[in-house]
Amino acid sequence: MNAHTQRFSIAGAAGSLECALDLPESVAPRGIALVAHPHPLYGGTMDNKVAQTLARAFVALGYAAVRMNFRGVGQSAGEHDAGHGETDDMELLLKHMRQQYPNVPVALCGFSFGTFVQSQLQQRLIAQGTPAERLVLVGSAAGKWAMPDVPANTILIHGELDDTIPLQAALDWARPQDLPVIVIPGADHFFHRKLQHIKNFVVEMWHR
16 A cells, blocks of 8 residues: 555465555554455455555554455465355454454454455454444445345445446345445446545544
């Protein structure tokens, strides 16, 4: 993301996983933000612009923002596992980060396919009694993946002109949960020329 991004790897269930960490300047992180990238089989990587934008937003909020390449992407070993193994790996990354930064809150953030992974992980954390404090889901994978329900304080952001995951699918998923959806007018699935709105909404709404 920038010259200060730290690259490292952790051991995943299917082999080594390539990760990237960005830290706030001059202060100890007040939390951990895990960022999940879009679909690995369609060019998704941790360096995706939306994933990087989410990382920047959380660094601005004082969080340690960490991303990883899912199985089979970049230097990460293994093969795509339809979200199941990817959720396992994200849980391992969270465990690693909690060892580095104990006793701080956790945020789960995802874009597209990454929203499926993070919503699945939140279900596990709720069952364990250690839920993330809040989720940010951008271009949620509703209608393409079996998205579970998410907490009421989840921040949902979607593009008006998304032709990969239509806005209507996101609304149909959010409606039974009574979840508001932030719609960015004119934005496509990848938020071309609209990335600043994602960062602004996350920073402005995080503490509400």
